[in-house]
Amino acid sequence: MLTDMRFSPGAVLAPGVDWLNANFHPLFAFISRVVDAVLGGFEAALLALPAWGVIALVTALALVMINVRTAVLAAAMLGFCLLSGLWTASMQTLALVSVSVLLSVMIAFPLGILAARFKRFEQASSPVLNIMQTVPPWVYLIPAVMIFSLGKVPAIMATVIYGVAPMMRLTTLAFRQVPRHLLELGQALGATPRVILCKIEIPSAAPTLLVGLNQCILLSLAMVVLAGLVGAGGLGAEVTRGLTRMEMGLGLRAGLAIVAVALLLDRLSRGLLQRKPVRQH
Amino acid sequence: MKSSVSCADDVLVSCRGVWKVFGEHIEDAIQASRDQGISKKQILQDHGCVIGVSDVSLDVKRGEIFCIMGLSGSGKSTLIRLLNKLIEPSAGQVLVKGQDLATLDGPALRNVRSQHIGMVFQSVALLPHRTVLENVAFGLEVQGVAKAERLSAAQRSLDKVGLSDWASRYPSELSGGMQQRVGLARVLTCDPEIILMDEPFSALDPLIRRQLQDEFRSLTKSLGKSAVFITHDLEEAIRLGDRIAIMKDGVIIQVGTAEDIVLNPADGYVADFVAGISRLHLVRAHSVMACHAAWGMRHPHIDLATLPVAGPQADLDELINCLVLSRREALLIVDDGQPIGIVTPTDLLRGVQGAEREARA
Numbered sequence: 001m002l003t004d005m006r007f008s009p010g011a012v013l014a015p016g017v018d019w020l021n022a023n024f025h026p027l028f029a030f031i032s033r034v035v036d037a038v039l040g041g042f043e044a045a046l047l048a049l050p051a052w053g054v055i056a057l058v059t060a061l062a063l064v065m066i067n068v069r070t071a072v073l074a075a076a077m078l079g080f081c082l083l084s085g086l087w088t089a090s091m092q093t094l095a096l097v098s099v100s101v102l103l104s105v106m107i108a109f110p111l112g113i114l115a116a117r118f119k120r121f122e123q124a125s126s127p128v129l130n131i132m133q134t135v136p137p138w139v140y141l142i143p144a145v146m147i148f149s150l151g152k153v154p155a156i157m158a159t160v161i162y163g164v165a166p167m168m169r170l171t172t173l174a175f176r177q178v179p180r181h182l183l184e185l186g187q188a189l190g191a192t193p194r195v196i197l198c199k200i201e202i203p204s205a206a207p208t209l210l211v212g213l214n215q216c217i218l219l220s221l222a223m224v225v226l227a228g229l230v231g232a233g234g235l236g237a238e239v240t241r242g243l244t245r246m247e248m249g250l251g252l253r254a255g256l257a258i259v260a261v262a263l264l265l266d267r268l269s270r271g272l273l274q275r276k277p278v279r280q281h
Numbered sequence: 282m283k284s285s286v287s288c289a290d291d292v293l294v295s296c297r298g299v300w301k302v303f304g305e306h307i308e309d310a311i312q313a314s315r316d317q318g319i320s321k322k323q324i325l326q327d328h329g330c331v332i333g334v335s336d337v338s339l340d341v342k343r344g345e346i347f348c349i350m351g352l353s354g355s356g357k358s359t360l361i362r363l364l365n366k367l368i369e370p371s372a373g374q375v376l377v378k379g380q381d382l383a384t385l386d387g388p389a390l391r392n393v394r395s396q397h398i399g400m401v402f403q404s405v406a407l408l409p410h411r412t413v414l415e416n417v418a419f420g421l422e423v424q425g426v427a428k429a430e431r432l433s434a435a436q437r438s439l440d441k442v443g444l445s446d447w448a449s450r451y452p453s454e455l456s457g458g459m460q461q462r463v464g465l466a467r468v469l470t471c472d473p474e475i476i477l478m479d480e481p482f483s484a485l486d487p488l489i490r491r492q493l494q495d496e497f498r499s500l501t502k503s504l505g506k507s508a509v510f511i512t513h514d515l516e517e518a519i520r521l522g523d524r525i526a527i528m529k530d531g532v533i534i535q536v537g538t539a540e541d542i543v544l545n546p547a548d549g550y551v552a553d554f555v556a557g558i559s560r561l562h563l564v565r566a567h568s569v570m571a572c573h574a575a576w577g578m579r580h581p582h583i584d585l586a587t588l589p590v591a592g593p594q595a596d597l598d599e600l601i602n603c604l605v606l607s608r609r610e611a612l613l614i615v616d617d618g619q620p621i622g623i624v625t626p627t628d629l630l631r632g633v634q635g636a637e638r639e640a641r642a
Contacts (some may be wrong), residue, residue: 185406187367189471190395191423199422203410 008182034155035099039152042095051082054091058268066271073267077260084253086238093224093234093261100156100220104163105213111164112171112212113197122172137162137223141230155227155236163220170212174205210273217265225258227253235261291477292379293507294341294364294398299373301359301531304330307371321530333359335531336373341475346501346508348522349533350515350554356531357511359575362475364509365398366390377475395424399468403480405460407452412446414439420471431470438466441500465497469504476501478510482517494520515554519543519563527551538561542636560635562593566600567593569632570614570622577623580610585620588613593621597632600624 021028055078063071081090115122144154178201186196187244192240202209228236235254242251302310310330313319334356341347351357362368363375366382375382375605377393385393399420407416414435415422421431439445442462447470452460461481468476478497497523501508512518518525519539526536526546535547543563546552570593575587589607591600593616604612604626614622 179404179406181402181404181406182408184362184367185400185402186423188365188389188394188400188477189420189423190393192391195423199419200408203408206410 017143021147028147032148033281035103035153035156039095039099039156042098046091046095047088051078051087055079055082062268062271066268070267070271074264077264079256080260085236086254086257089233089235089238089254090257090261091094093221093236093258095263096152096156096159096224096227096232096234097217097220097261097265098132099217100159100163100224101213101217103156104167104216104220107160108164108167108212108216109171112168113174113175115168115172116175125168129169132161133165137228141227145230150231152227152232154230155232158227159220159223163216166215166219166239167212170208170215171205171217174212175201176207178204178210181249206273211269213273214266217269218262221258221262221265284475291343292340293343293377294509295374295376296337296339296360296363297374297376297541299334299337299360299363299375300332300371301334301356301363301368302326302330302332302371306330311372311512313324332356332531334363334370337533338373339526339533339536341507341509343474343507344502344505345380345496345523346510347519348510348512348518348525349528350518350525351528352513355528357513357528358479359480359531360528361400361509364477365394365400375600383391394487395420395471397473398475398477399471399473400477400479401461401464401481405452405464405481407460407463408623409452411451412448413444413452413455414450416463417448417453417470420467424471435466435470438470441469442466442496445637458485458493461485461493462496465500469500474507476506476508478508480511483513490517491520497521515558519558527554540565540568544568556635560633561598561601562596563595564597564632566591566595566612566614566624567622569597569600569628570624571628573613573620573623576611576625583610585613585623588623590615592616597629601629604629 023104048058055075058078059071059075062074078090081087111125115125137158140158141154144157148157149156182200182204183196186200191199224232225236225239228234228238228240231237235258238254239251239258241247242249242254284501300311304310306328307330310324310328310332313328314321314324314332314335319327321335324330324332326476337360339347346542348362349357364377367374370383377398382390382393407413408419411419414432417438418431418435421434421444426434436445436448439448443466444459444466447455447463452463455463481497482493485493494517497508498619510518510521512521513527521564522539524536524538525542526533527542527550528534529550535542535551537545540563542551543555543558543560546555573585577583588609588611589603590613591603593614595603595614600612604624610625612624613620614624
């Protein structure tokens with residue numbers, strides 16, 4: 001009967017995850033430990049100084065390395081996190097996002113370049129990326145928790161899966177857009193492929209790569225908040241608490257703190273990467 | 282490597298039966314075109330291949346500016362890219378300083394490109410995120426030359442093209458003509474013997490273009506460089522080229538000096554091209570003069586010895602000036618003190634008029 005017909009990918013995937021769990025447990029445990037250690041380092045670094053110290057340091061660095069506007073914005077955003085009483089949670093979220101974005105970029109950047117170089121690889125990866133971007137993000141949390149158990153590591157893993165897609169797509173686009181005459185120039189000057197990559201392609205691709213990084217950061221932030229559901233802590237946990245207890249004030253404060261962290265990360269990353277004056281026509 | 286240089290002393294770049302065909306079934310297409318003389322259009326229909334360059338052989342000698350003139354789609358941009366192997370030939374050999382490019386491995390090819398054969402692009406291809414000076418030094422940077430050294434070399438090249446004051450600007454702050462000078466300075470910094478110029482001045486306005494043509498020619502000559510210069514403008518080719526190759530549909534139809542091409546076009550296509558070209562500076566006395574003895578017989582009252590004289594290499598412009606200022610009936614052409622011919626106002630007018638001379642006479 002038609003009503004009896006069911007397509008249930010979970011029936012295939014769940015045993016698959018179990019099998020992975022049973023046979024590759026040491027590997028996952030190792031990944032888990034490494035990610036945990038890196039994340040712990042980030043968190044400890046952010047929380048080692050008193051809040052005012054961190055704010056002063058970030059503001060000073062932004063002033064020296066970027067510009068006054070960014071410095072003022074950074075001070076205001078971090079100040080808000082402190083004054084709303086969510087300093088520790090904000091720093092945890094900041095650490096989670098930083099580690100996730102770092103991992104996403106490390107995976108997406110080389111894959112994106114490969115896709116720009118080899119049409120076949122792009123054609124094969126495109127549907128996978130589509131699925132990764134359209135499946136509701138908390139669905140990733142289930143296998144992630146099954147493999148890495150509750151806590152911060154599955155949150156990061158799910159976030160990375162979510163963040164890789166936009167970064168990889170925009171990396172591919174960025175490298176496709178490098179003008180052909182610049183590549184010819186590199187060849188005609190007798191440059192090695194590595195020099196062409198580092199001195200011609202990456203600088204020319206930078207504006208689009210920045211958009212990719214920006215997207216990656218914002219999507220990762222959205223996902224990290226969602227990951228509050230699996231015990232990742234940080235601002236996500238505060239939002240979850242506000243929701244379950246129907247505490248409007250807490251939910252709103254946590255929500256605004258997330259906006260503050262998003263703005264901070266966006267402007268800082270943009271400012272740092274655009275430091276060299278690129279004057280367009 | 283040095284030994285092969287000395288045996289191919291005066292030919293720096295040499296193409297021998299070079300083909301470039303885009304598409305699949307390349308071998309069949311080349312064979313059909315070569316053996317049966319099938320046209321480019323027919324090859325595209327029968328084999329689905331586009332012929333870019335068809336059986337080109339040419340030699341570029343040391344110290345000469347070799348212009349390749351053709352309209353868009355004639356294959357000239359493909360041809361110049363074969364000379365430094367930015368494009369790989371489908372058949373035939375390209376030799377640079379006696380070395381077959383096809384036999385070189387990656388590092389050797391990069392060495393040839395960085396040391397011996399530079400290139401300037403129509404689009405200039407400056408890196409927007411670098412200053413003018415850094416752009417000019419980029420060739421040496423790629424070769425791993427130390428920073429201080431490459432920047433001072435770059436500054437010297439900028440001096441040569443008259444842009445020393447613009448070193449710390451960014452390319453987008455420069456006008457088109459200045460950008461192209463930067464492109465020229467960049468290639469000079471690497472100090473190659475051969476410079477490939479891919480329609481470098483095509484996008485510039487006529488005045489700037491002329492100025493750059495003159496500068497390029499004098500710079501190339503004073504530095505003793507050889508150049509292959511691509512253009513779609515026959516006047517540019519004539520101003521610059523020691524020799525000119527005319528290209529059509531991937532084939533080189535005629536190679537020769539400007540005077541050769543203007544006076545003896547190989548076919549109707551070349552003739553159409555040269556029809557509009559001013560002959561004043563191209564046509565020389567020896568090709569318009571008539572027999573002085575016969576003229577003397579017809580004009581017994583004129584003493585040839587009193588006529589103003591000019592050399593056989595004097596061009597029409599000089600001859601006209603000379604004749605008009607002297608207010609005489611004709612000019613005596615003298616070589617090594619011996620009269621060899623005579624030029625009358627009629628000869629001059631016919632010379633200016635050009636190839637239709639016989640048809641109208």
